[in-house]
Amino acid sequence: MAYSDKVIDHYSNPRNVGTLDKSKKNVGTGLVGAPECGDVMRLQIEVDETTNTITDAKFKTFGCGSAIASSSLATEWLKGKTVDEALAIDNMEIVEELALPPVKIHCSVLAEDAIKSAINDYRVKNGLPELEMAKSHH
Amino acid sequence: MLKLPIYLDNNATTPLDPRVLEAMMPYLTEVFGNAASRNHPFGWAAEEAVDYAREQISGLINCDPKEIIFTSGATESDNLGIKGVFEMYSQKGNHIITATTEHKAVLDTCKHIEKLGGRVTYLPVNAEGLISLEELEAAMTPETILVTIMYGNNETGTIQPIREIAAIAHKHGALFMTDGTQAVGKIPVDVIADGIDLMAFTAHKMYGPKGVGALYVRRKNPRVKVTAQMDGGGHERGMRSGTLNVPGIVGLGKACELAKLEMAADTARLSAMRDRLEKELLTLEESYVNGSVEHRLPHVANISFKYVEGEGLMMGVKDLAVSSGSACTSASLEPSYVLKALGLSDDLAHSSLRFGLSRFTTDEQIDYAINHVKEAVTKLREMSPLWEMFKEGIDLNSIEWAEH
Numbered sequence: 001m002a003y004s005d006k007v008i009d010h011y012s013n014p015r016n017v018g019t020l021d022k023s024k025k026n027v028g029t030g031l032v033g034a035p036e037c038g039d040v041m042r043l044q045i046e047v048d049e050t051t052n053t054i055t056d057a058k059f060k061t062f063g064c065g066s067a068i069a070s071s072s073l074a075t076e077w078l079k080g081k082t083v084d085e086a087l088a089i090d091n092m093e094i095v096e097e098l099a100l101p102p103v104k105i106h107c108s109v110l111a112e113d114a115i116k117s118a119i120n121d122y123r124v125k126n127g128l129p130e131l132e133m134a135k136s137h138h
Numbered sequence: 139m140l141k142l143p144i145y146l147d148n149n150a151t152t153p154l155d156p157r158v159l160e161a162m163m164p165y166l167t168e169v170f171g172n173a174a175s176r177n178h179p180f181g182w183a184a185e186e187a188v189d190y191a192r193e194q195i196s197g198l199i200n201c202d203p204k205e206i207i208f209t210s211g212a213t214e215s216d217n218l219g220i221k222g223v224f225e226m227y228s229q230k231g232n233h234i235i236t237a238t239t240e241h242k243a244v245l246d247t248c249k250h251i252e253k254l255g256g257r258v259t260y261l262p263v264n265a266e267g268l269i270s271l272e273e274l275e276a277a278m279t280p281e282t283i284l285v286t287i288m289y290g291n292n293e294t295g296t297i298q299p300i301r302e303i304a305a306i307a308h309k310h311g312a313l314f315m316t317d318g319t320q321a322v323g324k325i326p327v328d329v330i331a332d333g334i335d336l337m338a339f340t341a342h343k344m345y346g347p348k349g350v351g352a353l354y355v356r357r358k359n360p361r362v363k364v365t366a367q368m369d370g371g372g373h374e375r376g377m378r379s380g381t382l383n384v385p386g387i388v389g390l391g392k393a394c395e396l397a398k399l400e401m402a403a404d405t406a407r408l409s410a411m412r413d414r415l416e417k418e419l420l421t422l423e424e425s426y427v428n429g430s431v432e433h434r435l436p437h438v439a440n441i442s443f444k445y446v447e448g449e450g451l452m453m454g455v456k457d458l459a460v461s462s463g464s465a466c467t468s469a470s471l472e473p474s475y476v477l478k479a480l481g482l483s484d485d486l487a488h489s490s491l492r493f494g495l496s497r498f499t500t501d502e503q504i505d506y507a508i509n510h511v512k513e514a515v516t517k518l519r520e521m522s523p524l525w526e527m528f529k530e531g532i533d534l535n536s537i538e539w540a541e542h
Contacts, residue, residue: 003453011453017521034539035524036484038447038464038473042523060523064449064464068521113540 003065004099010069015076018058020044028122030114039063039107041071043114045078045086047122054078054086059114066104070094070111078115083122087131089115142457144503148343149292149320149438149494150461154389155345161392162347165385173382174373184384191391198394199318199337199354200328207353207374208387212319215338215353216243218378219315222364223284223336224251227313231281235312237261237269238479239296240288243338244317248286257281265481266430267296274303278310285314289321289337293463293476293492294429295438297321304333313362319343323397324435325405329354335362341386345497346393350386353378400497408495409436411504415493416441418508422515424528428463428477428490437495440477442486445525446518448473451491454514458507463490485524485534 003011022029026047033039040063046056057075061068073094078086094100094108113133120130145153165187173188175181192203209215224234236248238260248258259277261269269287278285285307290297300316307314315336321327322337323344329337340351355377356362363377370379397404416439419425424444440463443451448464463474464487473487482490491511495504519525527534 008453011450014521019526031523031537032540035488035534036539038449038484038488040523040539060521060526062445062450062522062524063447065453067447068450 006073006098007065007069007100010072010098011065014059014068014072016056016058016072016079017060019060020046020056020058025125026122028118028120028125030117030119030121032113032117033063033067033110035062039067039110041067041110041114043071043074043111043118045118045122047083049126052082052084054081054083063107063110064104066098066100066107067110069098070100070107071114073097074111074115083119086115087119140502140506143459144457144507145459146493146495146499146503146507147459147461148496148499149295149492151342151348152345152496153498154347155393155396155497157396158346158389158392162385162389165388169384171384173384174371184382187384187388188382191387191394194391194395195352198327198398199322200330201354202357204375205329205354205357207355207377208382208390209351209353209378210349210383211342211351212241212317212338212340213243215340215351216241216317217247218353218364218367219336219338219355220244220247220251220284220286221367222377223313223315223362224254224256225365226363227283231279231283232256233259233279233281233283235259235261235274235277235282235285235287235307237263237287237298239263239267239291239293239476240286241292241317241319244286244288261287263296263479266433267291267294267428267476267480268430268433269298269303271299271302271306274306278306278312280311282307282310282312285312286316286336287314288317288319289327290318290325290435290438291429291476292320293461293474294440294480295320295435296429297325297433297435299433300332300334304335308333313360320435320438323394323401324437326401329356335360336364341390341393344393344397347386347389350383350390352390404497405436408497408499411499411501412437412439412493412495415439415495415504415508419443419511422512425515426486428480428482439493440490441493442477442482442490443515444486444489445522445528446489446515448488448490450518451489451514454518455491455507455510457510461492461494463492464488 057078091108091112171180171184322339448462477487
């Protein structure tokens, strides 16, 4: 299968690979997927509590090129967004941006799940109620 | 100057040896006759070429030239052997024994046999990919007409104990068939010494052309017959109708002749290169050889690099043409059934690469491959959350994964 130029770019030069200190109260961590499925994404956000803005985002992904690109792109988009704006990111925007073929849509779904999961972790840590996962694709 | 990408997927197909092409050329041009035309020199020339190819092939596997049935390839040969025996010996029984690590051409044919009312036993394999002779013995019944077990596995290179398997089949009055696709031309295969009654093989895995293969069908001790699966002119002693692919058959013949001549030298060179590749890649932490190291085809290495996903790894080793046990192209993300049959966990099966070397592989290419794979694995591990957890001493089995 041929990958799009954008997938290749994110795979070759991944943005924001790394780890944030998950013990910090303003860091939310989402870990989604499963090793036996061939995809595990960990996405982390650091939030400025006064402005409710995401100041940093990091990822690590075990998966195919599309999974790595989806999570890399997600971290790029997250930085500078408010938490509410981040919640509005839809997996189909990732599909469009990276020109993912139908068999790789699940990679974008996983990235959306990772964003929501990281936000939920941040909310729970800060005494806010957990949000319902808006989508369940699985 | 090294040309990229480097082809190391020779279990999928091999390039055509220029000497094979040279032998084929006249039959693609001026010698175009139909080998079944008995009335003029055009037909005679074609028939002579086919007969010569039969001798070249029989010389490689130690059979009688008349025991070669030409087909379109190993898939057709597997189908003809299994379905043909099932139909021909239906009076005797309806039970077939095979193994879970067989090629789809065998497994799916066996599934078809089950739909026709046949009974099929799928033997499991151990961690090295070998079947148990005790389990085979226990599975034999008076209704067992055929045992079909591949010679060397396409994914791991594991070689089954063919002679022992054949002896057990014969002791119970069953025929023994083997899918010799990956083994013929690579290691010594002797149908008499091995006790093989039927064998499928193909040209394009041994530097011959695609679209031509053969089914060896024993003619004496015992005389084996298969029911034709295609109706027509009754070619190939009535077992496989269809005008013979003369240039392809000439190519298969030449490929067999070269294989016989060069097998010892090729084996020594390829196994040394394979061992070097493997030894170097195993210096990476948490990397494992899949399949048997002791009983293995000389040109194959299948290695899992834990905590790195195979398809992502393949993208990282873009300068190499290799295969992965990870099939992340469907929503089901099914890893290789062969590796799973060896008892590999899904994540380790997803993390595998298969290297298949050829007569044309060079030491320079192997050097490049070693560095390229090492770099890609290291880079992807830095990006892998599983690797980070492993390094922190977290047991991945203790995590409740959100399965999707």
